[in-house]
Amino acid sequence: MAKTTPTAAKNLLTTYDYINPKPDAELVRKSIVYKLIFILGIDPKDATPADWLNAAMFAARDLSTENFLSTRQIHEKFKKRTVYYLSMEFLMGRAFTNSLINQDLYGAFEQAFKELGLNLADISEQEADPALGNGGLGRLAACFLDSLATLRVPAVGYGIRYQYGMFKQEIVDGKQIEKPDLWLDNGMAWQFARPAKRFPVSFGGTLDTSHYPPRWKPAEQINAVAYDEIVPAFGGQIANPLRLWTAHTGDLFNLASFNEGDYFSSMEAQMKNETIANVLYPNDATAVGRELRLKQEYFLVSASVQDIIARHLCRYDSIHTLPEDVAIHLNDTHPVLAIPELMRILIDDYYLPFDQAWAMCQKIFSYTNHTLMSEALEKWSVDMMAQLLPRHLDIIYKINHHFIENVVRPQGYDDDFIRRVSIIEEGEQRQVRMAWLAVIASHKVNGVAKIHSDLMVSSLFADFAALFPERFTNVTNGVTPRRWIAVANPKLARFLDKHLGGSGWLTDLNQLNQLNKLVDNKDIQNEFANVKHAAKVRLAEYIQREMNITINPNALFDVQIKRIHAYKRQSMNVLHIVHRYNQILNNPNADWQPRVFILAGKAASSYNEAKQTIRLINDIAYFINHDERVRDLIKVVFIPNYSVSLAELIIPAADLSEQISLAGKEASGTSNMKFALNGALTIGTLDGANVEILQHVGAENIFIFGNTVEQVQTLYRNGYNPYDFIDNDPELAQVVNQIAQGAFSPDEPHRYHKLMHNRDEFQRYADFRSYVNAQAQVDKLYRQPEKWYRAALVNMANMGYFSSDRSIEDYCREIWRIEPVSEQELPRLA
Numbered sequence: 001m002a003k004t005t006p007t008a009a010k011n012l013l014t015t016y017d018y019i020n021p022k023p024d025a026e027l028v029r030k031s032i033v034y035k036l037i038f039i040l041g042i043d044p045k046d047a048t049p050a051d052w053l054n055a056a057m058f059a060a061r062d063l064s065t066e067n068f069l070s071t072r073q074i075h076e077k078f079k080k081r082t083v084y085y086l087s088m089e090f091l092m093g094r095a096f097t098n099s100l101i102n103q104d105l106y107g108a109f110e111q112a113f114k115e116l117g118l119n120l121a122d123i124s125e126q127e128a129d130p131a132l133g134n135g136g137l138g139r140l141a142a143c144f145l146d147s148l149a150t151l152r153v154p155a156v157g158y159g160i161r162y163q164y165g166m167f168k169q170e171i172v173d174g175k176q177i178e179k180p181d182l183w184l185d186n187g188m189a190w191q192f193a194r195p196a197k198r199f200p201v202s203f204g205g206t207l208d209t210s211h212y213p214p215r216w217k218p219a220e221q222i223n224a225v226a227y228d229e230i231v232p233a234f235g236g237q238i239a240n241p242l243r244l245w246t247a248h249t250g251d252l253f254n255l256a257s258f259n260e261g262d263y264f265s266s267m268e269a270q271m272k273n274e275t276i277a278n279v280l281y282p283n284d285a286t287a288v289g290r291e292l293r294l295k296q297e298y299f300l301v302s303a304s305v306q307d308i309i310a311r312h313l314c315r316y317d318s319i320h321t322l323p324e325d326v327a328i329h330l331n332d333t334h335p336v337l338a339i340p341e342l343m344r345i346l347i348d349d350y351y352l353p354f355d356q357a358w359a360m361c362q363k364i365f366s367y368t369n370h371t372l373m374s375e376a377l378e379k380w381s382v383d384m385m386a387q388l389l390p391r392h393l394d395i396i397y398k399i400n401h402h403f404i405e406n407v408v409r410p411q412g413y414d415d416d417f418i419r420r421v422s423i424i425e426e427g428e429q430r431q432v433r434m435a436w437l438a439v440i441a442s443h444k445v446n447g448v449a450k451i452h453s454d455l456m457v458s459s460l461f462a463d464f465a466a467l468f469p470e471r472f473t474n475v476t477n478g479v480t481p482r483r484w485i486a487v488a489n490p491k492l493a494r495f496l497d498k499h500l501g502g503s504g505w506l507t508d509l510n511q512l513n514q515l516n517k518l519v520d521n522k523d524i525q526n527e528f529a530n531v532k533h534a535a536k537v538r539l540a541e542y543i544q545r546e547m548n549i550t551i552n553p554n555a556l557f558d559v560q561i562k563r564i565h566a567y568k569r570q571s572m573n574v575l576h577i578v579h580r581y582n583q584i585l586n587n588p589n590a591d592w593q594p595r596v597f598i599l600a601g602k603a604a605s606s607y608n609e610a611k612q613t614i615r616l617i618n619d620i621a622y623f624i625n626h627d628e629r630v631r632d633l634i635k636v637v638f639i640p641n642y643s644v645s646l647a648e649l650i651i652p653a654a655d656l657s658e659q660i661s662l663a664g665k666e667a668s669g670t671s672n673m674k675f676a677l678n679g680a681l682t683i684g685t686l687d688g689a690n691v692e693i694l695q696h697v698g699a700e701n702i703f704i705f706g707n708t709v710e711q712v713q714t715l716y717r718n719g720y721n722p723y724d725f726i727d728n729d730p731e732l733a734q735v736v737n738q739i740a741q742g743a744f745s746p747d748e749p750h751r752y753h754k755l756m757h758n759r760d761e762f763q764r765y766a767d768f769r770s771y772v773n774a775q776a777q778v779d780k781l782y783r784q785p786e787k788w789y790r791a792a793l794v795n796m797a798n799m800g801y802f803s804s805d806r807s808i809e810d811y812c813r814e815i816w817r818i819e820p821v822s823e824q825e826l827p828r829l830a
């Protein structure tokens with residue numbers, strides 16, 4: 001442990017004048033000790049690992065702060081057109097290791113901790129994993145921020161700093177228990193508080209339409225206060241901000257009651273409002289707490305739009321130049337209220353005529369759709385919106401009127417068409433269709449994989465595609481190789497450095513295709529097999545330590561990790577596990593390939609079927625893992641509390657990646673890319689980005705099964721009946737009956753009756769046989785290691801396309817029209 005005393009440390013280091021040249025281990029050690037003493041006020045001899053982490057994070061933050069500040073200066077100096085990425089979710093994962101790798105400081109920090117008698121990897125494990133998102137959509141936003149910074153694109157992310165992120169999942173007696181996620185409890189050294197950056201956000205009240213523009217007299221106001229998180233570029237001089245808003249009590253609270261002198265009720269309203277930034281909706285299924293959710297969405301966009309305008313006016317003295325300076329991207333419909341909010345400000349505060357404000361909006365906004373599933377499409381009741389945001393509802397009506405009268409009617413469409421495209425859905429409860437508003441206001445609308453974008457145009461937005469065919473496009477998702485190889489799988493990174501002649505692949509992932517020349521080389525296959533094996537040992541140790549389950553790293557690791565949802569068909573995975581178990585019991589002496597089935601994922605707290613699925617997986621795991629007869633041939637592990645950091649541990653260890661959603665339902669998927677990038681083979685349906693992965697890796701290197709979108713639609717059209725499949729497949733019928741009749745839940749035999757005998761909306765029974773056959777092919781290939789590792793290398797070699805750098809380049813070119821900071825614009829290093 002360090003012997004440094006406060007007085008000795010005082011002279012060590014004050015500011016970041018050590019940045020250039022890059023600090024060595026000694027300087028880093030001094031900086032860490034300095035932060036511990038003078039920022040945290042902790043004597044090194046009393047410091048806990050969490051204290052050391054915080055000190056180290058402050059030290060690392062210093063090192064990117066200069067880049068962060070100078071990036072802002074460059075943007076200002078060259079008036080760089082900027083994209084503002086609005087998202088209710090950012091699943092950033094841990095910041096510390098990522099920042100060290102992006103700044104090439106890992107070695108220096110590792111050495112510094114060694115000198116302090118500590119281990120960097122252990123210290124890094126202390127960091128909370130900020131889970132400010134539900135799943136793929138939030139993680140995509142985080143990959144995109146990494147790529148935006150690395151590509152030097154002028155960009156700001158805007159989100160909410162939820163006090164409680166995604167709940168912490170515990171498994172008790174096989175059931176999911178939700179606990180609060182206290183990610184801020186140990187402080188958050190990575191973010192700067194910006195108490196001066198605050199904007200009032202108003203709610204409720206009345207609209208006085210006797211004036212033009214109408215006057216909104218809100219009932220309540222709350223302040224949005226900013227926290228800035230640094231998003232460091234890989235290897236560069238750039239760092240962009242992620243600005244997260246918290247709700248603070250201002251002096252502007254309940255205006256009406258405060259003015260009437262009713263201090264207590266004004267405080268009450270205030271307390272209620274402060275809950276706005278309290279929790280992330282762990283809501284992947286149905287909407288609950290709708291009013292609070294609507295308030296959160298408005299809170300995000302109101303603060304962000306005000307901030308965007310303030311930033312613009314620092315550079316230009318006119319609001320009219322906004323569309324040249326600003327692109328605002330809507331990550332799904334959650335931030336769509338940004339459209340009426342910008343309209344409101346332009347009309348009410350800057351006195352722009354409606355048409356002019358509308359023309360500006362249409363140049364500024366673009367929107368990504370992440371789902372075609374109707375239950376996930378946001379609609380807000382007109383009544384609620386009238387209560388909470390009367391001026392915005394009024395503007396939405398005007399937009400709708402303008403759209404119908406100026407765009408739709410002149411083209412001769414009938415009333416039925418007009419009813420379908422109207423932003424307002426008529427019915428008992430009138431609703432605002434947020435996706436329609438997004439499409440009507442945006443100059444570009446994109447899906448997230450080719451098949452999804454095609455379906456978007458042919459189904460969900462077909463009417464709009466008839467009106468504006470040029471508006472719709474595709475940007476296939478991608479993932480950042482910095483997080484998903486360099487941070488998650490350092491041994492694989494070394495392997496790639498060695499065989500690709502350096503680390504250029506990290507910023508030019510197409511370089512991976514040089515591996516294609518090496519895939520038949522036995523030594524390289526073996527070397528990769530060793531990398532994989534080491535990752536499997538690492539995961540096996542975790543599972544042993546945390547769950548007390550022993551798994552064999554030589555078994556095939558078959559992994560499905562993602563939100564638990566009926567369309568993702570974890571229960572079809574279970575059908576296969578039970579089927580395999582039956583086969584082994586029937587034929588115990590056959591030459592079975594040992595497998596470990598690994599699953600993880602959270603179920604939305606209100607989604608019973610998903611929770612039952614988790615329980616079923618755990619019941620089956622308990623039963624099979626304790627059955628002596630199957631020995632080590634099958635193990636089933638449900639790892640609790642899936643998160644970005646767990647994904648970093650699990651993905652490198654996977655042999656087989658389960659991407660088994662019903663065709664047409666998974667917009668893209670991104671874990672499919674992370675797995676293939678880490679040399680796992682995919683078993684998957686022709687859904688989402690699986691289709692493009694197939695095109696890139698070739699049919700012999702992926703296990704595709706199941707019905708196509710067309711076949712799925714035909715089945716639906718003909719009145720899908722699950723018993724057509726169950727009754728015609730005795731092995732399937734046996735599995736269904738076992739589960740439904742309590743073979744794995746003897747204490748409550750009917751526990752899974754409903755789960756097995758529902759209407760099978762996602763056609764697991766129709767795809768079962770083809771899935772089982774594909775699994776047999778998996779076994780066969782795995783028993784030929786040369787072929788398996790060859791296929792794994794081919795997968796990696798052809799994943800260049802799936803870098804989020806490519807996605808961001810597509811967005812910059814096709815959608816945002818944004819230029820990165822050029823070499824010439826970068827400041828010269830001394």
Ligand code: F58
Pocket residue numbers: 134135136137138140283284285370371376448477666667668669670688
């Ligand atoms: C996901 N959506 C898609 N939504 O399901 C996945 O296919 C895609 O790869 C990914 O987006 C990125 O494009 C998703 O994660 C959510 O989590 C919503 C959050 C808010 C409530 C409704 C679900």
